[in-house]
Amino acid sequence: MTSGLxxxxxxFDMETTAQRRMIRDGLYSGHxxxxxxxxxxxxxxxxxGELADDFHAYCRLNPKACPLAGVSRAGEASIDRLGNDVxxxxxxxxxxxxxxxxxxKQVNDLKAHWRDDLVAFAIGCSFTFExxxxxxxxxxxxxxxxxxxxxxxxxxxxxxSGPFEGGMVVSMRPIPETRIAEVFKICRKYPLAHGAPVHxxxxxxxxxxxxxxxxxxxxxxxxxxEVPVFWACGVTPQAAIMRSRPPLxxxxxxxxxxxxDVGEHTDPIYPYNDN
Amino acid sequence: MTSGLxxxxxxFDMETTAQRRMIRDGLYSGHxxxxxxxxxxxxxxxxxGELADDFHAYCRLNPKACPLAGVSRAGEASIDRLGNDVxxxxxxxxxxxxxxxxxxKQVNDLKAHWRDDLVAFAIGCSFTFExxxxxxxxxxxxxxxxxxxxxxxxxxxxxxSGPFEGGMVVSMRPIPETRIAEVFKICRKYPLAHGAPVHxxxxxxxxxxxxxxxxxxxxxxxxxxEVPVFWACGVTPQAAIMRSRPPLxxxxxxxxxxxxDVGEHTDPIYPYNDN
Numbered sequence: 001m002t003s004g005l006x007x008x009x010x011x012f013d014m015e016t017t018a019q020r021r022m023i024r025d026g027l028y029s030g031h032x033x034x035x036x037x038x039x040x041x042x043x044x045x046x047x048x049g050e051l052a053d054d055f056h057a058y059c060r061l062n063p064k065a066c067p068l069a070g071v072s073r074a075g076e077a078s079i080d081r082l083g084n085d086v087x088x089x090x091x092x093x094x095x096x097x098x099x100x101x102x103x104x105k106q107v108n109d110l111k112a113h114w115r116d117d118l119v120a121f122a123i124g125c126s127f128t129f130e131x132x133x134x135x136x137x138x139x140x141x142x143x144x145x146x147x148x149x150x151x152x153x154x155x156x157x158x159x160x161s162g163p164f165e166g167g168m169v170v171s172m173r174p175i176p177e178t179r180i181a182e183v184f185k186i187c188r189k190y191p192l193a194h195g196a197p198v199h200x201x202x203x204x205x206x207x208x209x210x211x212x213x214x215x216x217x218x219x220x221x222x223x224x225x226e227v228p229v230f231w232a233c234g235v236t237p238q239a240a241i242m243r244s245r246p247p248l249x250x251x252x253x254x255x256x257x258x259x260x261d262v263g264e265h266t267d268p269i270y271p272y273n274d275n
Numbered sequence: 276m277t278s279g280l281x282x283x284x285x286x287f288d289m290e291t292t293a294q295r296r297m298i299r300d301g302l303y304s305g306h307x308x309x310x311x312x313x314x315x316x317x318x319x320x321x322x323x324g325e326l327a328d329d330f331h332a333y334c335r336l337n338p339k340a341c342p343l344a345g346v347s348r349a350g351e352a353s354i355d356r357l358g359n360d361v362x363x364x365x366x367x368x369x370x371x372x373x374x375x376x377x378x379x380k381q382v383n384d385l386k387a388h389w390r391d392d393l394v395a396f397a398i399g400c401s402f403t404f405e406x407x408x409x410x411x412x413x414x415x416x417x418x419x420x421x422x423x424x425x426x427x428x429x430x431x432x433x434x435x436s437g438p439f440e441g442g443m444v445v446s447m448r449p450i451p452e453t454r455i456a457e458v459f460k461i462c463r464k465y466p467l468a469h470g471a472p473v474h475x476x477x478x479x480x481x482x483x484x485x486x487x488x489x490x491x492x493x494x495x496x497x498x499x500x501e502v503p504v505f506w507a508c509g510v511t512p513q514a515a516i517m518r519s520r521p522p523l524x525x526x527x528x529x530x531x532x533x534x535x536d537v538g539e540h541t542d543p544i545y546p547y548n549d550n
Contacts, residue, residue: 099491100428101376101517102510105529153375215522216374235377242376245518247490254380 011035020091020259026108029094031255033127040082040192040264041257042069042122043234044092045241046110046250049074049117054162058240059121061159063272065168065236067124067192069260070269075116081269083261088120093256101245106253113250124192125234125257126171128264132186141174141220149173150214151233155207156198158236163244169235170198170206172214174226183229188274192266195274199230206230286310295366295534301383304369306530308402315357315467315539316532317344317397318509319367320516321385321525324349324392329437333515334396336434338547340443340511342399342467344535345544350391356544358536363395368531376520381528388525399467400509400532401446403539407461416449416495424448425489426508430482431473433511438519444510445473445481447489449501458504463549467541470549474505481505 011019011028016036022028032041047055052074059066070081077087089110097104097113107113126149130140142149149171156168175183180200187196203211211228212219216235222228241249252258260266286294286303291311297303307316322330327349334341345356352362364385372379372388382388401424405415417424424446431443450458455475462471478486486503487494491510497503516524527533535541 096378100514102491102513103371103378103529104491105423148380216377216379238377239375242517243520254378 020261023093023259024087024090026090029108029253029256032093032257032259033255036259038263040069040260040262040266041125041127042082042260043125043237044088044250044252044258045121045123045237046088046118047121047241047246048115048248049119051162051244051246052119055121055164055241056119058158058161058164059123059237060270061161062168062236063191063268063270064194064198064232064274065158065234067194067268068270069122069124069192069266071122072120074119075114077114079120079122081262081266082122085261088258089114092252092258094253096251096253098242098249098251099247101242110250118250122258122260123234123237124194124268126193126231128193129187129190132190133183136182136186138175138179138183142218145218145220147220148217150219151216151235152203152208152230153215154230158240164240166236166240166243167207168198169216169233169239170230171217171233172211172228172230174220174222175229176225177227178225180227180229187231191271191274192268194232194234195272197229197231201227203228295536298368298534299362299365301365304383304528304531307368307532307534308530311534313538315344315535315537315541316400316402317357317535318400318512319363319525319527319533320396320398320512321363321393322396322516322521323390323523324394326437326519326521327394330396330439330516331394333433333436333439334398334512335545336436337443337511338466338543338545339470339473339507339549340433340509342469342543343545344397344399344467344541346397347395349394350389352389354395354397356537356541357397360536363533364389367527367533369528371526371528373517373524373526374522376517385525393525397533397535398509398512399469399543401468401506403468404462404465407465408458411457411461413450413454413458417493420493420495422495423492425494426491426510427478427483427505428490429505433515439515441511441515441518442482443473444491444508444514445505446492446508447486447503447505449495449497450504451498451500452502453500455502455504462506466546466549467543469507469509470547472504472506476502478503
């Protein structure tokens with residue numbers, strides 16, 4: 001992976017403020033998992049003004065797949081709900097700039113690319129609930145195996161809004177059958193991290209033909225007594241944006257999340273019924 | 276940009292063999308413009324077997340936008356036409372792995388991702404003719420300004436093949452009107468670098484409404500007596516691949532080209548009539 005890690009062996013030992021400063025100053029462009037412990041980390045999607053309302057509505061209509069932590073005002077570099085000290089243009093470690101769905105370039109900051117009509121969407125990610133499940137003694141197989149969580153295109157359709165539509169992407173984690181009720185209970189506490197699972201058991205029910213062939217990420221093994229449990233996944237809005245091929249879209253690079261200046265137990269803008 | 280440059284200040288002073296070794300060993304993941312002088316540099320597109328024949332035909336049918344330097348046999352890591360010492364899995368500085376058009380990850384090599392059905396397409400790029408024009412004393416404005424060449428979606432349709440289709444993407448360079456004939460003559464010598472221009476003059480003729488608002492890259496200024504000249508561009512096949520949203524596609528990261536083990540004056544697999 002492209003990473004400043006080799007240059008900066010002590011980054012993971014630094015205080016959160018110093019880590020965020022390194023990212024802001026363009027001195028670190030790698031993965032952010034494990035950095036800024038306790039701070040909210042977000043998926044970032046930035047779109048031109050003419051698409052912003054439709055995408056905002058898409059997130060509101062599909063809150064489990066696209067839980068909104070915050071939305072910027074057009075052209076503004078801050079998002080109030082993410083804390084005082086957040087600059088959207090600098091605080092993700094690495095940005096991808098796409099035009100018509102083709103990756104044009106990767107940059108450490110967006111200062112040279114900022115426009116008055118751009119709207120930024122900060123979308124929650126699964127880090128929070130994974131931490132909580134592990135603290136409850138429930139294994140996260142993909143973390144133990146050091147691979148990317150397996151993700152699948154499902155037959156669960158999202159609610160369309162303007163050009164944004166398509167099947168929900170789901171992530172899968174093997175869970176002991178005896179602990180599923182507990183998993184639901186814990187995950188409901190984290191609506192910004194996709195909340196409770198969307199499906200438990202037979203993958204075919206949600207249109208997945210082979211659990212060993214994920215569409216993104218790596219397959220993981222099952223232990224005796226474990227069943228597949230599926231969560232709504234933040235790749236859903238990414239796939240919807242790419243499918244619509246907007247003239248301009250900007251995202252964080254994979255794994256290089258936007259680190260907020262608030263704690264990870266932040267609520268989404270649009271609470272949802274998660275029973 | 277994410278780059279090993281800060282760590283490796285002397286890379287640009289090294290011999291070509293040493294530079295290629297650094298890339299192969301994963302020690303450099305930045306831009307390759309100016310590296311391995313004299314060696315052919317290629318755009319790289321890797322597709323699963325079931326899409327390979329259609330894409331191969333797409334390149335053959337659209338040779339100015341997709342000039343093929345070489346195609347691998349399924350699952351093989353070498354391409355004979357690119358020289359003895361080329362390994363597709365390691366010899367680009369940085370790779371992007373997409374699934375259904377969504378960037379999944381970036382890797383320094385493809386060893387962990389290689390499959391027996393993958394077919395690699397090495398497609399020429401514009402470096403060669405730009406060098407030749409500059410040697411002839413014709414300015415390349417985007418190079419002098421240190422920006423990415425401006426590129427546009429045009430109304431020139433490509434010849435479709437299977438799921439691959441769409442408008443030709445063109446790059447634009449301001450050229451003094453008095454030197455256009457010379458530009459055609461020089462560029463015809465480099466069919467692998469997109470050959471002669473596809474259009475000179477009024478952008479509206481090929482569906483471009485505003486020359487100062489490129490779809491990719493940056494706008495450049497015109498000097499007195501210069502007219503816009505348009506070339507077929509290697510973003511055309513990238514856009515066609517992304518539009519088709521294949522289950523898997525792998526490309527070089529922007530600017531991090533595949534460096535071949537043959538000289539830059541190599542011919543394309545499919546010569547074309549460039550009058």
